[in-house]
Each structure stands twice: as C-alpha cells, then as structure tokens.
Amino acid sequence: MEADEAVETIQHEMTVFARRARASAGRMHPELSLVSYTLLGHLEERGGCRATDLAAHYALDKSTVSRQVAALERARLVERRLDPDDHRVQVLHLTEAGRRILAQVTDSRRAAFRERLEDWPAEDLRRFAGYLVRYNAWAPPDDEA
Amino acid sequence: MEADEAVETIQHEMTVFARRARASAGRMHPELSLVSYTLLGHLEERGGCRATDLAAHYALDKSTVSRQVAALERARLVERRLDPDDHRVQVLHLTEAGRRILAQVTDSRRAAFRERLEDWPAEDLRRFAGYLVRYNAWAPPDDEA
DNA sequence: ACTTCAAGTTGTACTATACAACCAAGTGGG
DNA sequence: CCCACTTGGTTGTATAGTACAACTTGAAGT
Numbered sequence: 001m002e003a004d005e006a007v008e009t010i011q012h013e014m015t016v017f018a019r020r021a022r023a024s025a026g027r028m029h030p031e032l033s034l035v036s037y038t039l040l041g042h043l044e045e046r047g048g049c050r051a052t053d054l055a056a057h058y059a060l061d062k063s064t065v066s067r068q069v070a071a072l073e074r075a076r077l078v079e080r081r082l083d084p085d086d087h088r089v090q091v092l093h094l095t096e097a098g099r100r101i102l103a104q105v106t107d108s109r110r111a112a113f114r115e116r117l118e119d120w121p122a123e124d125l126r127r128f129a130g131y132l133v134r135y136n137a138w139a140p141p142d143d144e145a
Numbered sequence: 146m147e148a149d150e151a152v153e154t155i156q157h158e159m160t161v162f163a164r165r166a167r168a169s170a171g172r173m174h175p176e177l178s179l180v181s182y183t184l185l186g187h188l189e190e191r192g193g194c195r196a197t198d199l200a201a202h203y204a205l206d207k208s209t210v211s212r213q214v215a216a217l218e219r220a221r222l223v224e225r226r227l228d229p230d231d232h233r234v235q236v237l238h239l240t241e242a243g244r245r246i247l248a249q250v251t252d253s254r255r256a257a258f259r260e261r262l263e264d265w266p267a268e269d270l271r272r273f274a275g276y277l278v279r280y281n282a283w284a285p286p287d288d289e290a
Numbered sequence: 291a292c293t294t295c296a297a298g299t300t301g302t303a304c305t306a307t308a309c310a311a312c313c314a315a316g317t318g319g320g
Numbered sequence: 321c322c323c324a325c326t327t328g329g330t331t332g333t334a335t336a337g338t339a340c341a342a343c344t345t346g347a348a349g350t
Contacts, residue, residue: 003271006271006273006274007258007259009277010270011258013280013281015183017166018167018170022163033337035337038164064338066299067337068337086297086346087346087347088296088345088346089297110152110153122151125152128280131269131276208308208309210329215330232314232316233315234315
C-alpha cells in the first residue's frame with residue numbers, strides 16, 4: 001500500500017466509523033447517550049467542573065451543555081453546587097448514582113471493545129492505541145475540540 | 146503499555162473521535178452532511194442502487210434514507226430512475242452536479258486528512274490504515290452496520 | 291455607580307433519526 | 321383469476337442533539 005493510498009483508507013475507515021459510532025453507542029446504552037457519557041466521564045476525571053468548561057472542552061454551545069446537564073441532574077446523575085466565591089458559577093459533581101451508571105456503562109463498553117479486539121496480538125493493540133492517540137492529539141488550526 | 150490498557154486507550158480515543166467527527170465534518174462541508182456524503186459516495190462506487198440497499202448497508206431506517214434522498218434530489222445531486230421491470234423500484238444515480246460536489250468534498254476531506262497525517266512515516270500510515278480496516282470489518286453478533 | 295464581562299437559562303429552529311401507518315406494485319397459492 | 325402476502329417507498333409523528341440569539345444574574349473595572 002502506498003502512503004497516499006493509506007491516507008485514503010484512513011479517511012474512508014474513519015468516516016465509516018464516525019457514521020456508525022453514535023447509533024451503535026445509543027443502541028448499546030439507551031440509558032446514556034454518547035455525549036452524556038462523555039460529560040460524565042469528564043466530571044469523573046476532573047472531580048467536578050463548570051458547565052462552561054465542558055462547553056469549551058467539547059466545542060459545544062453553552063446552551064447545549066446547559067440542557068444536557070439539566071437532563072443529567074433530573075436523572076440524579078450529577079448535582080450542582082453553587083460556588084460560594086462566585087455566585088454565577090455552578091460546580092458540577094457526579095452523584096453516587098452517576099458514578100455507578102458511569103462505571104457500569106464504561107464496563108459494558110469495555111467488554112464490547114475487548115470482544116472486538118480479542119483476537120488482536122498485543123503488539124498490534126499497542127500500536128493501534130498509539131496511532132489513535134497521535135491522530136486525535138493533532139490540533140487543527142482552528143481547533144475543533 | 147499493557148494489552149488491557151491498550152484496549153482502554155483505543156476505546157477512549159475512538160469515543161473522542163466519534164464525538165468530534167460529525168460536528169467537524171459538518172463544519173468542514175456545510176453543503177454536504179456526513180450522511181449525504183456517504184450516500185453519494187456509495188452511489189458513485191456502485192454506479193446506482195436502490196434506497197433499500199442504502200438503508201440496509203448503512204443500518205438506517207428506510208424513512209431516513211427516503212428523506213435524505215429526497216433532499217439530495219431537491220439539490221439535484223441524485224436522480225431517480227424508475228426500474229422498468231419492477232415499478233416499485235427507483236434506481237438512484239448521481240447527477241453530473243452530484244459527481245462534481247462529491248469530488249470536491251472528497252478532495253477537501255482528503256486535503257484535511259493529508260495535512261493531519263503529513264508528519265507520519267509511511268510505515269505508520271500503512272499500519273494505521275490496516276488496523277482501521279480490521280477494526281471496522283469486525284461483524285458484531287447482531288450487526289450494526 | 292455605570293458599563294462591561296462572564297455564566298447560565300430559555301425561546302426558537304433545524305437536522306438526523308426511528309417507528310408506525312400507509313400506498314403501490316409484484317408474487318404465489320387456491 | 322383473486323386474495324393474501326411481500327417488498328419498496330413515502331408520510332405522519334415524535335425524539336435527541338444541536339446552534340444561535342435574547343435574556344438574567346452576578347462580578348469587576350474605571
């Protein structure tokens with residue numbers, strides 16, 4: 001395979017993947033959309049942050065995040081704590097239920113990935129993981145993420 | 146990196162990518178959504194097919210395809226030809242304009258990918274492409290695509 | 291204090307999608 | 321030959337996710 005051809009293949013396969021991902025994620029976990037899952041994961045990693053940070057980090061409009069967070073709060077997966085120093089700010093935290101659901105969905109996603117990748121040699125897994133990190137780390141001129 | 150860790154990284158990075166892809170594809174090409182682009186590409190490859198085939202191939206509801214195709218027809222990018230042997234069937238074909246737009250978007254997407262991948266050694270490109278093909282080729286128990 | 295800025299919410303609109311109900315055209319058994 | 325069934329497609333309706341614009345409230349700077 002030529003390098004140019006490889007680029008085209010990458011383009012094609014990434015496109016295929018992108019088209020499939022949301023729908024299949026939704027089918028796997030009707031209880032937690034890909035976006036909600038991502039936001040919950042971010043909260044877990046950071047141990048709480050502001051809606052604005054989520055919006056900036058994921059290139060979503062603040063209104064979008066506002067509604068997502070409202071839904072997550074209704075579902076009792078996150079809670080908001082008013083920042084005592086700046087009353088405009090609501091710091092978002094996972095609830096116990098949120099942590100539980102997140103862990104559960106993460107497990108089930110992990111199981112799906114494991115199954116999908118179970119026949120791969122360890123060396124290929126490592127390389128593939130590395131390539132993906134490198135691919136995603138690329139910062140576009142006008143950042144997209 | 147351990148193999149398990151690699152699987153987690155793959156999961157994480159694929160998730161990140163999936164979340165970003167549609168939005169950025171939309172921003173790159175407001176004139177042709179990712180789905181429309183994919184459908185047009187399919188028509189180009191096959192040189193015409195039925196709406197039902199598109200629906201089956203991309204795991205989309207026939208109503209979804211119907212509306213997408215209707216929009217593409219309104220935009221004069223595809224045309225429908227009634228199958229003379231079976232009047233239920235409409236065979237879809239790219240129009241000249243459709244071919245043109247498709248080529249243009251493909252070029253611009255290709256340029257974006259090339260830019261993103263320009264610093265990669267050829268060997269890495271080849272391997273990455275191979276991994277993606279292999280990843281996407283996996284047929285889930287209850288197929289998703 | 292008045293202006294300006296920042297964080298969020300709400301109104302509105304649009305796209306992609308699914309499911310169900312439907313129509314129209316073939317197909318096959320009695 | 322007719323009626324039931326199947327297949328390809330459209331339309332009605334509902335939902336999720338998203339953006340943009342207008343607004344509210346609180347903070348900060350001159």
